[in-house]
Amino acid sequence: MDSYPDEVKGLTKRWRLPGSTPAGMELRDRILSARGLTDPQAVASFLSPNLHDVTEPEPLSGIDQAVEILAESLKAHRPIVIYGDYDVDGITATAILWHVMKVIDADAPVSTYVPHRLEEGYGLNADAIQSLANDGTATIITVDCGITATEEADLARSLGIELIITDHHRPRDDGQMPDAAAIVHPGLPGKEHAFADLAGAGVAWKVALHLARHVSGSREVGLPLRNILMDGLCLAAMGTIADVMPLSGENRVIAHYGLRHMEGCRNTGVQSLLQISGSGSGKQDTQVVGFRMGPRLNAAGRMGHARDAIELFTTADAQRADDLARELSSLNRKRQEVERGILLQAREMAVEQGMTDPGRHAIVLRHPEWHPGVVGIVCSRLVEAFGRPTILMQDDGETCRGSARSISGYSIHGALAHCEEHLVTYGGHDMAAGMTVKSSCFDEFAEALISHASENISPQDLMQELNIDTEAMRQEITVPTISRLTELRPFGRGNPAPRVLLRGMTVIHAVAFGKTADHLKLKLQDEDGKGAPLEAIWWGQAERCDSIQKRMVSVVGKLEIDDYSRKPCLVVDDLSWEEGA
Numbered sequence: 220m221d222s223y224p225d226e227v228k229g230l231t232k233r234w235r236l237p238g239s240t241p242a243g244m245e246l247r248d249r250i251l252s253a254r255g256l257t258d259p260q261a262v263a264s265f266l267s268p269n270l271h272d273v274t275e276p277e278p279l280s281g282i283d284q285a286v287e288i289l290a291e292s293l294k295a296h297r298p299i300v301i302y303g304d305y306d307v308d309g310i311t312a313t314a315i316l317w318h319v320m321k322v323i324d325a326d327a328p329v330s331t332y333v334p335h336r337l338e339e340g341y342g343l344n345a346d347a348i349q350s351l352a353n354d355g356t357a358t359i360i361t362v363d364c365g366i367t368a369t370e371e372a373d374l375a376r377s378l379g380i381e382l383i384i385t386d387h388h389r390p391r392d393d394g395q396m397p398d399a400a401a402i403v404h405p406g407l408p409g410k411e412h413a414f415a416d417l418a419g420a421g422v423a424w425k426v427a428l429h430l431a432r433h434v435s436g437s438r439e440v441g442l443p444l445r446n447i448l449m450d451g452l453c454l455a456a457m458g459t460i461a462d463v464m465p466l467s468g469e470n471r472v473i474a475h476y477g478l479r480h481m482e483g484c485r486n487t488g489v490q491s492l493l494q495i496s497g498s499g500s501g502k503q504d505t506q507v508v509g510f511r512m513g514p515r516l517n518a519a520g521r522m523g524h525a526r527d528a529i530e531l532f533t534t535a536d537a538q539r540a541d542d543l544a545r546e547l548s549s550l551n552r553k554r555q556e557v558e559r560g561i562l563l564q565a566r567e568m569a570v571e572q573g574m575t576d577p578g579r580h581a582i583v584l585r586h587p588e589w590h591p592g593v594v595g596i597v598c599s600r601l602v603e604a605f606g607r608p609t610i611l612m613q614d615d616g617e618t619c620r621g622s623a624r625s626i627s628g629y630s631i632h633g634a635l636a637h638c639e640e641h642l643v644t645y646g647g648h649d650m651a652a653g654m655t656v657k658s659s660c661f662d663e664f665a666e667a668l669i670s671h672a673s674e675n676i677s678p679q680d681l682m683q684e685l686n687i688d689t690e691a692m693r694q695e696i697t698v699p700t701i702s703r704l705t706e707l708r709p710f711g712r713g714n715p716a717p718r719v720l721l722r723g724m725t726v727i728h729a730v731a732f733g734k735t736a737d738h739l740k741l742k743l744q745d746e747d748g749k750g751a752p753l754e755a756i757w758w759g760q761a762e763r764c765d766s767i768q769k770r771m772v773s774v775v776g777k778l779e780i781d782d783y784s785r786k787p788c789l790v791v792d793d794l795s796w797e798e799g800a
């Protein structure tokens with residue numbers, strides 16, 4: 220099933236060239252076709268997402284029991300706690316359920332609980348359950364966590380708490396499930412939902428919808444509930460995008476409607492956050508959520524306490540929401556500062572210790588002062604910079620705790636399993652994981668992991684892959700064709716911004732620009748030299764300025780319309796020399 224038959228080495232990346240598409244197709248349709256969208260009906264529903272695709276399919280497994288318990292608890296005024304998570308997905312999921320229950324009954328004894336990222340860690344924990352029980356909690360509903368919490372579920376049961384689990388993470392490998400009163404999950408073995416890639420916030424939104432329908436006694440719900448569900452879609456979109464879920468199927472619909480409604484969202488906190496993220500006007504897209512709103516929300520959990528982010532989305536007080544949004548922004552600045560510091564140190568250490576040399580295919584480092592809430596982000600930066608799997612750890616003298624990020628094709632979870640003898644704990648996925656090592660075992664662990672990576676990652680694999688959707692001609696790159704590509708939005712994982720290849724372009728002009736002259740501005744002329752040159756930008760590649768002047772190149776990039784000139788602009792991902800040039 221490889222639709223990319225050809226591979227080309229660019230200056231910085233490996234290119235996967237597109238398969239051939241029928242002649243005469245326009246640019247947008249060639250891109251759709253390259254992504255497997257050829258059936259007219261599939262194309263139509265992709266181009267015009269329909270909310271019915273999210274509200275009408277068969278219900279998630281367990282949702283009926285969950286909704287019955289919630290409705291019953293609400294009716295009896297029993298204290299309910301929504302137990303969330305400290306990332307954007309968990310925060311938004313918590314707020315969605317809180318709001319729908321408060322609209323059903325403004326006096327309902329509903330509260331929220333989110334564990335402290337560094338002190339309690341991810342998921343349901345026994346101490347929290349015990350203290351919630353002491354406070355008289357009758358019902359706990361988890362969001363974005365809980366599917367592996369078998370012991371904690373038993374504890375809740377023994378304390379007389381009715382536990383509902385809603386989650387989207389992988390269940391335990393041994394098949395054991397928590398003994399909960401209800402479990403709502405899109406991807407349980409044997410009970411997979413038609414769309415299994417929902418985020419925790421997507422699952423929570425569906426629970427909210429079904430609860431609203433249940434208490435309304437009808438599939439059509441009244442205005443206050445409709446409004447809160449519509450506002451909830453903005454939150455669900457944020458959770459889905461920030462959790463990097465594939466933006467296909469139901470997630471595409473959630474992201475599409477959530478982003479479209481963002482400006483008009485009645486949630487006070489959403490408006491405060493939009494404002495402070497510098498995006499109070501204009502059409503919202505995934506970038507605004509991914510790069511501006513999401514990091515501010517995550518900063519609460521990383522540098523402070525995520526309950527502030529939950530309060531942001533649950534307060535009705537506009538002043539309080541503004542204050543919280545400001546506080547999150549300042550935590551985010553602090554996070555950026557800490558991140559920059561670790562990045563500088565880690566980069567230097569990696570190079571110094573030879574971990575970026577050709578024969579060594581992983582980076583494994585520790586430092587006593589690295590903030591455990593931030594090392595994961597820095598890992599991602601090093602993976603980008605050096606194309607190698609990276610592990611960064613904080614060493615408190617006794618134990619090293621850290622995070623890992625990997626490159627595609629190399630499972631970091633598998634690698635950790637291979638080095639298990641040196642580890643105290645580990646867990647995660649192919650691309651990201653966490654682990655602890657005794658400080659005295661760190662060196663052996665680092666050596667074992669780096670040699671495993673060096674043996675199992677080829678030098679080829681270290682070059683990032685660049686998937687190209689279609690080859691394009693200079694003359695079809697016009698403002699109208701680029702505008703039509705926006706119909707493919709929202710972009711994200713599973714639906715990236717289209718990438719095109721242009722051959723036979725001559726770099727007739729290249730100049731460094733930016734505050735510290737890091738970036739390149741280019742003018743590219745096609746072979747017949749008749750049309751206007753195509754303007755292009757290559758971020759962070761100023762050092763190549765001299766070597767590409769006047770050369771004929773193939774160029775790969777994304778098409779945009781420049782905000783100021785309103786002219787087409789190619790945002791370059793990579794170049795390669797044309798043969799004979």
Ligand SMILES: [Mn+2]
Pocket residue numbers: 308309363387418419420462
């Ligand atoms: Mn999640």
